[in-house]
Amino acid sequence: MTDLIKAIDPRGLIRESYRIEGIRIEECRSIFLDWALFDDHEMAQAERITTLLDHYGADAPDHPMTQVMRLALDEAATPKRRGGRKGRVG
Known part of the structure; x- marks a missing residue:
């Protein structure tokens, strides 16, 4: 494992999720949320997810954690509507 990983x-957490045989997507979501909430790295989260996907997901494209991280990247790339005053005035 590299120093960056x-x-x-x-x-x-992410490494171990790939080692758990028979892990379900619901469990991967929970693990991913735990990882995301307690992450304090300087690198942007989308870049961290991409790095993890490149490292783990390449060898396990059908793994539930790979699916969860791809969905997280898709969500991060989709602009969200901001409501209230901030949505109107920026």
């Missing part, structure tokens, strides 16, 4: 996933 260790820095992005210091607790090894």
Whole structure:
């Protein structure tokens, strides 16, 4: 494992999710949320997810965690509507 991957996933949550045989997508979502909420890296989150996908997802394209991270990237790329005053005035 590279130093960058260790820095992005210091607790090894993503790494371990790929090692759990028979893990379901619901469990991967929970693990991913835990990783995302307690992440404090300087790199942008989308870049961290892409790095993890390149490292783990290339060998496991059908793994539920790969699916969860791809969905997270898709959501991050989709602009969200902002409501209220901030949505009108920027």
